[in-house]
Amino acid sequence: MSLCLAERALGPVAVPRQITLEEWDEAYERAGSLEPRDAGYGGLLGRHVRSGNTRLARLQFDNSFAALKLWNFLLTEEDRLRQARLAGKTLIGAMKDLGTVPVIACAYPDLVAFYPDGAWWLPCLLEDNAGLLAIADRLGVDESFCPVRAMLGAFVSGEHFPRPDLLVCSVGATCDDFSAIAQRVEGLGHPVLWWELPQRREPEPGEKAALLPGGARAGAGQVAFVQAELARVITGFTMQCNVKLTDRMLAASIHQANKVRSCLAELRRAVFTAGLAPLPALELLVAEMLALHYCSDRAETLVVLEELLATVRERTGRGVGFHGRDAVRVFWVNPVADLKAMNLLEECGGRICGTDYLFTHALDQIPDDIPPLEALARVALADPMAGTAQERAQRIQRDMRAFGSEALIISRIPGASHCALEGEVIREIVTAAGNCPVLEIEVPSVCDPLQGTLRTRLEALVETVRNQRKER
Amino acid sequence: MDSPGTALRRGKKIIFTSPFVPAEWIAAHGLVPWRMTSGGSAFCGGSGAPPVSVESGVCAYMRGFINEAVSDPQVLGVVLVTTCDQMRRGADLINLRTKVPCFLMNVPSTCGTPEVSALYAAELERLGRFCVTLGGKRVEPERLVSILLEYDINRRMVLARQNDLSAGDFARELQFFGENGKVRDENFAGLACGRPYAGSVPVGFIGGPLTARQFDLFDVFADHGAEVVFNGTESGERAFPARLDLRRIKEDPTGVLTEAYFRAIPDVFQRPNSGIFAWMEKAVRSRQVRGVVFVRHLWCDKWHAEAERFRAALEVPLLDIELDGGRMNERVRNRIGAFMEGLR
Numbered sequence: 001m002s003l004c005l006a007e008r009a010l011g012p013v014a015v016p017r018q019i020t021l022e023e024w025d026e027a028y029e030r031a032g033s034l035e036p037r038d039a040g041y042g043g044l045l046g047r048h049v050r051s052g053n054t055r056l057a058r059l060q061f062d063n064s065f066a067a068l069k070l071w072n073f074l075l076t077e078e079d080r081l082r083q084a085r086l087a088g089k090t091l092i093g094a095m096k097d098l099g100t101v102p103v104i105a106c107a108y109p110d111l112v113a114f115y116p117d118g119a120w121w122l123p124c125l126l127e128d129n130a131g132l133l134a135i136a137d138r139l140g141v142d143e144s145f146c147p148v149r150a151m152l153g154a155f156v157s158g159e160h161f162p163r164p165d166l167l168v169c170s171v172g173a174t175c176d177d178f179s180a181i182a183q184r185v186e187g188l189g190h191p192v193l194w195w196e197l198p199q200r201r202e203p204e205p206g207e208k209a210a211l212l213p214g215g216a217r218a219g220a221g222q223v224a225f226v227q228a229e230l231a232r233v234i235t236g237f238t239m240q241c242n243v244k245l246t247d248r249m250l251a252a253s254i255h256q257a258n259k260v261r262s263c264l265a266e267l268r269r270a271v272f273t274a275g276l277a278p279l280p281a282l283e284l285l286v287a288e289m290l291a292l293h294y295c296s297d298r299a300e301t302l303v304v305l306e307e308l309l310a311t312v313r314e315r316t317g318r319g320v321g322f323h324g325r326d327a328v329r330v331f332w333v334n335p336v337a338d339l340k341a342m343n344l345l346e347e348c349g350g351r352i353c354g355t356d357y358l359f360t361h362a363l364d365q366i367p368d369d370i371p372p373l374e375a376l377a378r379v380a381l382a383d384p385m386a387g388t389a390q391e392r393a394q395r396i397q398r399d400m401r402a403f404g405s406e407a408l409i410i411s412r413i414p415g416a417s418h419c420a421l422e423g424e425v426i427r428e429i430v431t432a433a434g435n436c437p438v439l440e441i442e443v444p445s446v447c448d449p450l451q452g453t454l455r456t457r458l459e460a461l462v463e464t465v466r467n468q469r470k471e472r
Numbered sequence: 473m474d475s476p477g478t479a480l481r482r483g484k485k486i487i488f489t490s491p492f493v494p495a496e497w498i499a500a501h502g503l504v505p506w507r508m509t510s511g512g513s514a515f516c517g518g519s520g521a522p523p524v525s526v527e528s529g530v531c532a533y534m535r536g537f538i539n540e541a542v543s544d545p546q547v548l549g550v551v552l553v554t555t556c557d558q559m560r561r562g563a564d565l566i567n568l569r570t571k572v573p574c575f576l577m578n579v580p581s582t583c584g585t586p587e588v589s590a591l592y593a594a595e596l597e598r599l600g601r602f603c604v605t606l607g608g609k610r611v612e613p614e615r616l617v618s619i620l621l622e623y624d625i626n627r628r629m630v631l632a633r634q635n636d637l638s639a640g641d642f643a644r645e646l647q648f649f650g651e652n653g654k655v656r657d658e659n660f661a662g663l664a665c666g667r668p669y670a671g672s673v674p675v676g677f678i679g680g681p682l683t684a685r686q687f688d689l690f691d692v693f694a695d696h697g698a699e700v701v702f703n704g705t706e707s708g709e710r711a712f713p714a715r716l717d718l719r720r721i722k723e724d725p726t727g728v729l730t731e732a733y734f735r736a737i738p739d740v741f742q743r744p745n746s747g748i749f750a751w752m753e754k755a756v757r758s759r760q761v762r763g764v765v766f767v768r769h770l771w772c773d774k775w776h777a778e779a780e781r782f783r784a785a786l787e788v789p790l791l792d793i794e795l796d797g798g799r800m801n802e803r804v805r806n807r808i809g810a811f812m813e814g815l816r
């Protein structure tokens with residue numbers, strides 16, 4: 001059944017609304033089997049709450065089928081991984097690089113990559129009722145670390161993803177929290193293939209410059225170095241599955257990755273630049289996350305994103321959307337440890353028009369006119385975390401101009417090694433450049449106790465922008 | 473080569489704190505290498521706002537070092553390394569808020585492949601160019617050899633004093649060497665009186681860097697009847713480079729420095745970091761310590777995360793001390809007392 005028919009059958013779905021999980025489940029049951037194309041992971045959202053994701057019960061969701069599919073796809077990754085294991089596939093636990101290693105893994109017929117890093121969200125989704133943070137605490141990794149410490153708990157409990165056949169982790173110009181915790185994971189008996197990602201630097205005099213996706217530059221020598229490091233990763237994969245990777249296979253994988261990235265780029269552009277927000281912030285955040293590792297099924301990721309894009313286009317065409325035309329256009333920096341914060345921004349009169357969730361390099365197109373491994377080396381070096389906070393601020397400013405953002409929110413992640421100082425640099429540069437209000441907030445994994453304060457601060461930001469509009 | 477005194481008057485100090493920056497390489501470029509141990513007094517230097525003004529979530533050692541380094545009246549440039557995220561961000565703040573030239577040196581976290589050794593060696597070349605842009609000289613092979621030899625000899629001389637000095641005095645001696653590249657001859661005899669008495673309890677230290685004020689820790693332990701028989705902090709002998717391979721200095725100086733520094737100094741940031749565990753286990757065995765003191769700074773993730781692994785790896789008790797910038801508080805003193813009581 002087509003999306004439109006299904007929407008007509010459900011009535012309220014045709015009008016974009018944010019609904020609770022209960023409302024979704026009621027609507028779903030009323031609609032019976034009307035879910036469009038069931039790829040094996042569809043169904044009631046409520047089932048995810050029953051399996052422990054209790055935070056979902058406190059969120060507001062987009063009422064489109066495309067969004068339902070997005071959520072169901074995201075929340076069934078563990079099932080897919082277990083099926084892949086049963087089907088004899090090799091599971092690669094990619095760690096930290098966010099977006100590069102899975103492109104390599106996808107080039108092999110029988111490798112499936114996922115990010116154990118995804119456990120970052122578990123303290124939020126599970127409202128820590130699985131005790132992952134308590135396990136980390138017992139191992140001496142306390143709340144002075146960012147939420148990625150839940151990954152340590154997940155490795156110990158063995159309950160949130162299957163044990164990977166091989167762990168691959170980038171180190172060097174990465175955050176301290178992850179590097180420290182990945183070392184602890186290795187210390188628990190999970191061998192890690194470490195590869196080096198150096199701090200990005202400008203070319204030295206006489207050295208050729210390499211342009212990176214996203215606009216930064218690096219010395220050609222650095223690109224060659226990272227290329228050699230990725231070649232070591234490939235050797236590790238080849239030893240795991242006994243398949244030799246060719247340039248052609250890698251180029252084909254890059255081509256598929258770029259399809260996902262272009263679809264997502266179009267989705268972001270369409271959402272950020274529309275007069276009325278055609279998709280809420282929360283669903284767009286989830287969509288962006290799919291670009292990292294495709295939730296262990298790249299072909300289906302593209303289907304999910306294309307359906308979202310179709311919904312967004314359809315809504316924009318009809319001139320319908322969320323939050324009213326006067327919603328304040330906010331650029332958001334860093335992922336939020338509590339997904340609820342995205343809803344909260346909208347309740348306070350804001351909407352997301354631009355993001356840097358620390359993985360912009362996973363969204364940019366991968367060059368396809370240079371040797372494929374070199375292209376991936378350039379992507380890895382484009383990681384915002386591998387460069388300076390100044391460079392990150394410059395890109396934020398550029399994107400803010402492109403998307404017409406009116407305010408900047410820097411969302412600090414509790415315990416994260418980079419946040420305190422990086423936030424300072426970004427705030428100072430953006431503030432110095434113009435009349436754009438900047439707000440720094442800290443969002444813990446469950447922000448309920450702070451909700452009042454957060455709301456007041458977000459409302460004040462929205463008010464400031466509205467006053468500025470009047471003055472113009 | 474300028475004497476340190478002449479060079480300092482011209483403001484030629486290249487200030488760093490990481491043990492992975494070879495002082496002799498900077499000296500060979502005609503500038504004054506100054507391995508600064510943060511004083512740790514006020515954690516901000518000079519007049520006006522310090523570049524690192526935030527406290528929450530920020531390693532106090534990094535904050536103190538950067539604020540003191542950029543406000544040193546003789547600073548010509550600062551060298552930071554990429555071994556921790558906090559230092560990388562510190563470099564951002566130096567560049568944003570000061571005019572002090574800052575060189576961020578890539579010190580790889582992985583070791584064991586020829587590629588990362590080559591990367592470190594290439595970074596030395598880049599550091600050399602940085603020195604030249606600040607008015608340093610290009611390296612002349614003859615001068616380089618004599619400087620490398622001089623440092624190598626002085627380093628052995630200072631290390632040889634370990635058995636004649638108390639742990640606190642030895643740490644101060646190492647600090648002097650880090651700043652001046654030579655031993656403190658004139659005071660040597662006087663310092664030698666600090667040796668512990670017979671019957672004291674041997675303990676070892678492992679951990680991150682200590683500020684000069686935190687050297688008091690050694691004295692507190694001595695007051696409780698401890699003899700600190702190894703200093704595996706970043707301020708101690710653990711962070712000393714290996715002996716230089718004198719046979720290869722002429723044809724491959726950066727290769728020799730890479731071997732002695734990058735490949736020889738064990739540290740917690742390395743992946744995997746089995747080298748530092750091996751270093752500690754060997755030190756514990758050979759010096760027959762009865763307890764190990766693990767020191768780390770608040771918000772230093774790389775050391776913090778390993779505390780429990782160190783504890784598990786040891787057959788003797790471990791005391792985990794978290795330092796938060798200032799002097800030791802009463803609580804830490806009491807814990808030290810209780811720990812030493814338990815070792816007797």
Ligand code: SF4
Nearest residue numbers: 146148175177416417
């Ligand atoms: S939130 Fe920041 S510190 Fe934590 S794992 Fe992610 S990048 Fe690292």
Ligand code: SF4
Nearest residue numbers: 531534556558680772
């Ligand atoms: S103590 Fe830790 S956080 Fe501080 S500068 Fe050293 S390694 Fe970095």
